[in-house]
Amino acid sequence: MRAIRPVATRRDTPPEREGGQILVIFALALIVIIGMVGLILDTGSAFAQRRGEQNAADLAAIAGANAYMNTSGSVAVRTAAAKAAALASAAKNGYTNGVNGASVPTPTVTLLQSGASVRVSLTAPHANTFSRVYGQNSWDVSVEAAAITGTIDTAVGAAPWTMSTLAFNPNGSPKYGASNPQNFGETNGDYPTSQLDIAWTDFNGSNNANSSEISSIIEGSNVVTATFTTGQYLGQHNQGDHTTLYQDVQQYLSGDTLPVPIVGPGPCKAPQQSNLGGCFVGWALFYVLSADGGTKKHITGYFTGNFVQTPLSVGECPANPTSPCGAIIAGSFDNLVVRLDD
Secondary structure, eight states: OOOOOOOOOOOOOOOHHHHHHHHHHHHHHHHHHHHHHHHHHHHHHHHHHHHHHHHHHHHHHHHHHHHHHHOOSOHHHHHHHHHHHHHHHHHHTTOOTTSTTOBOOOOEEEEBSSSEEEEEEEEEEEEOSGGGGGTOOEEEEEEEEEEEEEEOOOEESOOSEEEEGGGBOTTSOBSSOTTSOEEEOSSOOSSOOSTTOEEEOOSOSSSOOOHHHHHHHHHTSSOOEEOOOTTOBOOOSSOOOOHHHHHHHHHHTTTOEEEEEEEEESOOOTTSOOOSEEEEEEEEEEEEEEEEOSSSOEEEEEEOSOOBSOOOOOSBOOSSOSSOTTOOOOOTTOOEEEEEOO
């Protein structure tokens, strides 16, 4: 018997050059992967730097606006103080023009009808780490911020009724203060016709005052923000008592101090309705003690401060201003504001 011998097989081995190709491809891929990861890390770091810069710019703009408001003197003096304060704030937070590649131009001060807007720009390089692989040694990161200062002239959550200039003395002081509160609401026509009269308003002036709409203003679901010009008509057009509204005032506004629009004699300016009265002339603050919607139909309360006849508008300085722009002038609320602008 013949013995069966195992047949030897030959194992083929890949050429050495194929292994070399794989190493080259892997090395190239590794460079790309490292570059992508590095780009992500550097981008995240740049965003973090931007947040820091934005905070510094915000603080600098507020510092400038605050300096403008609190500096005595002319508009030019206030402007110089605002610029200096903004630059000092930026430097305090690590951003000085020309230091470590930072660019901090002189802030821009734009005069408003009352007050000013201060705008600050910051630019600083971000030193990259991994992105240097692609030749990106650094990126410039830039931010801007603006803050305004001026007189508060716009009522938020105002009382939806008008009161008469007759309730004030010629110097603007109220006839009815905390020592002598009164019942207001004598005729409830389109506009107040006496010193103790009121008239409801939806702050529109061009349509009938709707009880449901005014009720929503009183209870707070419809918060009206409105700025009016002198002479704008704020009458209600339908001469209604709106009895249910007194109940709402009692429920929602008792114990509150509210800005109330004050109206005077007409005719009112176009395009609002020209009338013998009901023309907006300013604001006053009124404290609500109580309200009675029964047979009396009145609101009991008193004024907490003077009435100022000239309302102001915080906005860009017009081409032909009626008063010097940039001045800090006491307004209807005798209150000033400094806030970041959008």
